Amino acid sequence: MAGREGIEDLPQPFDAKRLEPAKRRKHNNGSPLGASNGSARHQGSGKAIARDIPSVDDELPQPFDAKKLEPAKKRQRSTSPSEQPRKLKRPGQRARISNNEAAAIRQRHEQRERESAQAATDAAVAHAHADQRGINDIVRQHYNAVPERGRDWRKTGSRIKGLRVFNNWVKSTLIQKFSPDEDHTPGAQQQGRDMAGAYGHELIVLDIGCGKGGDLGKWQQAPQRVQLYVGLDPADVSIDQAKDRYRSMGSQGGRGGGRGGRGGYRGARQQQQHHLFDARFFVKDCYGESLGDVDIVRQVGFDPSPMGRSGFDIVSMMFCMHYAFETEEKARMMLQNVSSALKKGGRFIGCIPNSDVISDRVAKFNERTAEKEDAVEEGKPSSEDKEEGEAEETAEWGNELYRVRFPGKTPGDGIFRPPFGWKYNFFLDEAVEEVPEYVVPWEAFRAIAEDYNLELQYHQSFKDIWELEKDDHILGPLSERMGVRGRGRGPLLVSPEEMEVANFYVAFCFYKV
Numbered sequence: 001m002a003g004r005e006g007i008e009d010l011p012q013p014f015d016a017k018r019l020e021p022a023k024r025r026k027h028n029n030g031s032p033l034g035a036s037n038g039s040a041r042h043q044g045s046g047k048a049i050a051r052d053i054p055s056v057d058d059e060l061p062q063p064f065d066a067k068k069l070e071p072a073k074k075r076q077r078s079t080s081p082s083e084q085p086r087k088l089k090r091p092g093q094r095a096r097i098s099n100n101e102a103a104a105i106r107q108r109h110e111q112r113e114r115e116s117a118q119a120a121t122d123a124a125v126a127h128a129h130a131d132q133r134g135i136n137d138i139v140r141q142h143y144n145a146v147p148e149r150g151r152d153w154r155k156t157g158s159r160i161k162g163l164r165v166f167n168n169w170v171k172s173t174l175i176q177k178f179s180p181d182e183d184h185t186p187g188a189q190q191q192g193r194d195m196a197g198a199y200g201h202e203l204i205v206l207d208i209g210c211g212k213g214g215d216l217g218k219w220q221q222a223p224q225r226v227q228l229y230v231g232l233d234p235a236d237v238s239i240d241q242a243k244d245r246y247r248s249m250g251s252q253g254g255r256g257g258g259r260g261g262r263g264g265y266r267g268a269r270q271q272q273q274h275h276l277f278d279a280r281f282f283v284k285d286c287y288g289e290s291l292g293d294v295d296i297v298r299q300v301g302f303d304p305s306p307m308g309r310s311g312f313d314i315v316s317m318m319f320c321m322h323y324a325f326e327t328e329e330k331a332r333m334m335l336q337n338v339s340s341a342l343k344k345g346g347r348f349i350g351c352i353p354n355s356d357v358i359s360d361r362v363a364k365f366n367e368r369t370a371e372k373e374d375a376v377e378e379g380k381p382s383s384e385d386k387e388e389g390e391a392e393e394t395a396e397w398g399n400e401l402y403r404v405r406f407p408g409k410t411p412g413d414g415i416f417r418p419p420f421g422w423k424y425n426f427f428l429d430e431a432v433e434e435v436p437e438y439v440v441p442w443e444a445f446r447a448i449a450e451d452y453n454l455e456l457q458y459h460q461s462f463k464d465i466w467e468l469e470k471d472d473h474i475l476g477p478l479s480e481r482m483g484v485r486g487r488g489r490g491p492l493l494v495s496p497e498e499m500e501v502a503n504f505y506v507a508f509c510f511y512k513v
């Protein structure tokens, strides 16, 4: 799918000499979650991937306990309406109804909240037991059917070209900031081989949900050379297209992305660009199955034990992890796969829908619904009253480019408990035709990730990433070359509608400890 996928549009090469070590450059920059996490790493202590090796108990993921995950803020929001004074909608109105009437209304509210909570739990459990093949097939068929329309169309013909380039810039930003090793020296590889004839450590990358290979070009431009890229995706047609894209990079001297002769690479940098990493692609469901049966993954190193011989430097999951939150089983399999693949100090990067945005929208929808129901109970018919037999309204929002729609009831307070199985349909113009996705409740995800020795390093909404990085000496000029903004710190070329879609997402980075 397009708006949320890959670069087709290769940025100009980076001058890696100008890059500060990605490790510390921005990690603490305005990331409230990163900062609050409290580890030495988050305080910018340089090398440290230091944490004691976990005990055996740490290794064994414990069953999910939703209560322990709720942040204080959310816990307060989830207080039942019976426990908090309800705001008066119209001052003085309460004075016109008797105490008995008021008590009856309150009871009805409480009853409704209980029913809503129960229905929500039932829905989540039902989803959790749904036929998993069904959803997998729908998602796979959808992505297989998305046509590959070529770079020119994406750059000029697309109605969401601003969103496409912006999303690509965010993905490049994640790769620039977090793919280099902690001890990588910027520019070292441009000097050529060392005395032993090597380029120093080269990265091994696992791209889960790689789709049509839209990020191959970004990896070719990574500040630290990539040795091997492994792309996995259940959509077989997409995997074939990814292989084609990789082949076309090879035939263009490793520049990637079908861009042909635009470049101006010189000297050592030219050599670096012409080095094309090795790449392998496989059709694979990475959330329902272990990756341990993929040969190349096993050869690189795949080991569930934290003491083991896991071999990947990076696992990337761009715009696809939300499919894993259909069930707890899948989410844990996904994290087990990530953790087993990553070596100690390895990075897990990705983009997912922002559950804070979803929770706020859902809570507001339910508040409005409750107010309408109150009005009806108080005998004030509204033009929006339902006709008999009319379908129950469900939470839904969007703009001319995108739409999010929950098919069933959602929690009144916007807190998704249990944190799995909360299905919604997502539509994005030109890109996604009402495909089912699942909410990834952020705090639950972060806490479960810790069970798999994945420690949060970075969590930022797309809008904040733009604000924080747009003037960076590498990422700023990159945004101009990619067409996110006009030349010379020109205007943003992403429309407000496109920005609203972009801000439906957050980017993250975890470290394997």
Ligand SMILES: C[S@@+](CC[C@H](N)C(=O)[O-])C[C@H]1O[C@@H](n2cnc3c(N)ncnc32)[C@H](O)[C@@H]1O
Pocket: 001, 004, 005, 006, 007, 139, 140, 143, 208, 209, 210, 211, 212, 213, 214, 215, 232, 233, 234, 235, 238, 284, 285, 286, 287, 288, 317, 318, 319, 320, 323
């Ligand atoms: C929005 S696309 C993103 C593609 C690519 N990561 C990008 O950013 O260009 C979502 C991808 O997730 C993949 N996906 C869905 N379910 C998956 C699963 N169980 N395991 C791995 N990938 C999956 C889809 O096939 C699709 O290619």
